[in-house]
Amino acid sequence: MFDFSFGELALLGIIVLLVVGPEKMPEMARTAGKWYGVMRRTMNGLRSEVEQQLLLDDLRKEADKLRDYASEEILPGDITASASLRETRANELASEASPPQESGPRQTELDIDVVPPAIHSDDLPGPEDRLH
Structure with missing residues (x-):
């Protein structure tokens, strides 16, 4: 906030020490700190307002x-322009989502020409065939 160098602050401290004396110096420092805090809070409040x-x-x-x-x-x-654009886009999406139409014949029933051979009970392993 203030642009003081260390030398200037030291000189100010020595002058205050000579004028006030060592007994009242801590009390004055506390009072100055309190006033500085009050001033800073006031400035921050004004800035935010x-x-x-x-x-x-x-x-x-x-x-x-x-x-x-x-x-x-x-x-x-x-x-209204936005609504017409939305409607156009909805129509485009609907046309993209519809399944493609096939022009050829469609198979509706399964043609089973090959019948698997029947499994006989003789081909299945029995309890005597188990490994012990």
Whole structure:
């Protein structure tokens, strides 16, 4: 905040020590620290309040612009244009999602020409064939 060098601060400390004396120096330092803290909190509060007011002013300007657009009926035209674009896009997606039409004949029943051979009980392993 302030641009003091170390030498300047040391000189200021020596002058205060000579003027006030070593007995009251700690008490004055505490008091100065408290006042500095109060001043800093006040400045931060003012800064945040100014920032909020600037933000509020910006929001009011944006709201006024939107009201101007609405009064010129720009928004209803944009809404209908947006709706027609959405409808066009929905139709495109619906046409892409529909299955392709085949021109050839479709097989609806299974043609089974080959019948697997029947399994006889003689071919199955029995309890005597198990490994012990």
